[in-house]
Amino acid sequence: xxxxxxxxxxxxxxxxxxxxxxxxxxxxxxxxxxxxxxxxxxxxxxxxxxxxxxxxxxxxxxxxxxxxxxxxxxxxxxxxxxxxxxxxxxxxxxxxxxxxxxxxxxxxxxxxxxxxxxxxxxxxxxxxxxxxxxxxxxxxxxxxxxxxxxxxxxxxxxxxxxxxxxxxxxxxxxxxxxxxxxxxxxxxxxxxxxxxxxxxxxxxxxxxxxxxxxxxxxxxxxxxxxxxxxxxxxxxxxxxxxxxxxxxxxxxxxxxxxxxxxxxxxxxxxxxxxxxxxxxxxxxxxxxxxxxxxxxxxxxxxxxxxxxxxxxxxxxxxxxxxxxxxxxxxxxxxxxxxxxxxxxxxxxxxxxxxxxxxxxxxxxxxxxxxxxxxxxxxxxxxxxxxxxxxxxxxxxxxxxxxxxxxxxxxxxxxx
Numbered sequence: 001x002x003x004x005x006x007x008x009x010x011x012x013x014x015x016x017x018x019x020x021x022x023x024x025x026x027x028x029x030x031x032x033x034x035x036x037x038x039x040x041x042x043x044x045x046x047x048x049x050x051x052x053x054x055x056x057x058x059x060x061x062x063x064x065x066x067x068x069x070x071x072x073x074x075x076x077x078x079x080x081x082x083x084x085x086x087x088x089x090x091x092x093x094x095x096x097x098x099x100x101x102x103x104x105x106x107x108x109x110x111x112x113x114x115x116x117x118x119x120x121x122x123x124x125x126x127x128x129x130x131x132x133x134x135x136x137x138x139x140x141x142x143x144x145x146x147x148x149x150x151x152x153x154x155x156x157x158x159x160x161x162x163x164x165x166x167x168x169x170x171x172x173x174x175x176x177x178x179x180x181x182x183x184x185x186x187x188x189x190x191x192x193x194x195x196x197x198x199x200x201x202x203x204x205x206x207x208x209x210x211x212x213x214x215x216x217x218x219x220x221x222x223x224x225x226x227x228x229x230x231x232x233x234x235x236x237x238x239x240x241x242x243x244x245x246x247x248x249x250x251x252x253x254x255x256x257x258x259x260x261x262x263x264x265x266x267x268x269x270x271x272x273x274x275x276x277x278x279x280x281x282x283x284x285x286x287x288x289x290x291x292x293x294x295x296x297x298x299x300x301x302x303x304x305x306x307x308x309x310x311x312x313x314x315x316x317x318x319x320x321x322x323x324x325x326x327x328x329x330x331x332x333x334x335x336x337x338x339x340x341x342x343x344x345x346x347x348x349x350x351x352x353x354x355x356x357x358x359x360x361x362x363x364x365x366x367x368x369x370x371x372x373x374x375x376x377x378x379x380x381x382x383x384x385x386x387x388x389x390x391x392x393x394x395x396x397x398x399x400x401x402x403x404x405x406x407x408x409x410x411x412x413x414x415x
Contacts, residue, residue, distance in 0.1 A: 019106065022037040032093065049077055050227075051103060051309075053104050056099055185259070199244040207241045282300045282301070282388070299387045306382060323405070326366065328396075336358055342386060
């Protein structure tokens with residue numbers, strides 16, 4: 001049991017390196033974006049600007065209501081006052097609210113329903129400290145260097161039988177954390193490299209222990225907070241136990257002395273890399289056309305793409321729908337072309353469907369039809385504007401009412 005308590009202390013210390021707790025200052029003005037917490041002052045300007053999130057743990061004057069439990073990216077940090085600027089919360093953060101600042105990798109995992117696990121583990125630290133001296137006094141040092149025998153003979157409990165279960169008892173959760181997380185500091189004499197990382201803190205697990213099914217993340221770029229390779233995950237391909245030397249797939253920039261790293265199982269990393277989606281609805285437009293030639297329908301207003309801080313875009317798609325209502329006696333066969341306009345650079349075909357008309361209207365006023373397509377858009381990056389429109393080409397000049405509707409979908413992850 002003493003061994004488990006020691007491990008719990010090490011894990012809480014690890015989590016405290018990734019999490020910072022505080023209470024919003026008395027007299028702080030209510031705000032959805034500016035949070036002042038003197039308890040978290042003097043940690044260095046801009047330390048939390050990139051790769052960190054804030055969660056409101058307690059809405060003090062309205063427990064259980066927004067923004068309690070909400071996570072938001074931090075965009076600026078002023079060290080002298082402990083002032084954070086964040087993406088907007090769903091309601092005002094106010095004086096006396098309890099906050100937690102944590103690395104994005106941990107925030108993504110916690111936001112998936114596991115915040116209680118982290119808080120429960122941290123809360124146990126005081127209990128561990130209280131009992132630590134008592135346990136040492138009662139049971140002494142390990143007399144034969146064999147923890148399992150020691151646990152059974154002295155405490156009556158074999159800790160080696162504890163199962164790893166992230167949703168189980170406290171000891172089972174501890175075992176799961178121990179097996180799936182490891183955090184350490186790169187050696188002071190580390191040579192700059194994108195693939196070789198020396199870390200004596202991680203020595204002693206046995207040669208090749210991390211070769212399959214493990215990844216390494218640079219949590220903190222010690223000499224340039226927020227810059228690459230901070231926040232990047234890479235597969236581990238080799239591990240040497242004597243000096244804790246890892247060989248990894250290449251990072252995008254050098255890993256250097258005193259950088260803080262984390263080693264985690266693929267299953268844990270996959271949760272932080274889960275694909276997220278944001279949808280931007282574009283207000284529909286309607287118009288009448290009476291023309292047998294190709295006509296550009298009116299384009300809705302442009303949207304601006306915003307990718308969350310620290311995220312990597314996977315794809316951008318457009319869900320495009322066109323509705324048509326016949327306002328004439330004759331039938332219509334209508335060819336369609338979907339176009340987009342990225343950052344006001346001009347209209348470009350996304351897909352041309354005129355070879356076989358896909359929208360047909362039977363003869364008679366009021367006859368209706370529609371067509372929808374989901375397709376990858378042309379290249380677009382964060383901060384750029386985006387518009388879409390339909391071109392129609394009817395086989396006769398009879399009057400048709402058209403409606404255009406678009407939804408822009410961004411897929412991203414935290415790689």
